[in-house]
Amino acid sequence: MERTHRKEEGGVALPRLQQRKTNSHKGDYGRVLAVGGSPGMSGSISLTGVASLRCGAGLTTIASPKSVQPLVAQVEPSCMTLALPEDRHGLLPMHSRDAITKAAKNSDVVAIGPGLGRSHGLDLLIQDLYCDLSTPMVVDADALNALGSRENPLAGPGGPRVLTPHPGEFRRLAHDRELPKGRWTDVAADMAKRNGVVLVLKGHRTTVTDGERVYSNETGNPGMATAGAGDVLTGVIAALLGQGIPAFEAAQLGVYLHGLAGDLAAKAIGSDGLIASDLLDYLESAFQQHRRRR
Ligand SMILES: NC(=O)C1=CN([C@@H]2O[C@H](COP(=O)(O)OP(=O)(O)OC[C@H]3O[C@@H](n4cnc5c(N)ncnc54)[C@H](OP(=O)(O)O)[C@@H]3O)[C@@H](O)[C@H]2O)[C@@H](O)CC1
């Protein structure tokens, strides 16, 4: 397996960020569909949607259960919203599939999972979308838990997939609640290779692997151990995928820029009271700093 690090440490370079072309328009920078949210967790998918715009997505639509949509619509006027059918608990039912599929076909990338909640209907819906949609997808949070309920969680992806588990979600995906930390990277690389997906193992020193390559990220700090920081990462990677960067490179660059935004935020305002929405304010500076390095 090839291990990649930052160029200045002697390893393989991080992907470059292209400059925006003078005569370009929003359609050139990717349409992101962010699917998530449920009663009490509308903020998570809003963080994902806003992060995608802060990382250059041309258009972002946040799709959430219909009772949650008005809340999401108030967060950031630059995001479009889509109200989806919901069950009696306010969660997405299997019959929201057609509306999501239709919206996904008009999108360059789908980010799915933050704040979805858990139900049997959601398990079936997510498994179906994971296998059937050809649109590239970033799979996070409760969408990972839904896949974890399958016998073979990551089998049969319908298109490019980046999965972003934290350690709790990773253990559920691996069907091994006792999996020791020392084995996480090898198990993730094996899962990624067997299923043709990219896995992002989040935490201090996030690891990205497609089974052939392993990237260990060195940006980020404990100020990012705060609710919603991972929801922001989902939007960052989605935006990069939507701009045509291949899955492994989008995940690698996404975790690097997300951690760098966290480092810039911690430097400016401190790390004790850092909150996830602060990261949104430093993503642009992270992009600029990365561009200046080249
Ligand atoms: N504003 C909003 O709307 C927000 C909404 N959110 C939404 O909440 C939903 C539930 O997501 P969740 O991650 O809170 O719960 P869950 O999947 O049960 O994981 C907890 C388990 O994993 C473990 N664990 C986690 N990290 C670990 C680590 N680094 N290292 C080691 N262990 C670690 C942890 O371990 P423990 O803390 O017990 O040691 C526990 O066992 C989801 O939809 C999400 O999007 C949130 O994003 C917050 C903001």
Ligand SMILES: Nc1ncnc2c1ncn2[C@@H]1O[C@H](COP(=O)(O)OP(=O)(O)O)[C@@H](O)[C@H]1O
């Ligand atoms: N101590 C740390 N050092 C570096 N990065 C961290 C640290 N703690 C958390 N992070 C980053 O913050 C994010 C947390 O994501 P996650 O656990 O999914 O939170 P949430 O579900 O609340 O959004 C991940 O990208 C992780 O890498």
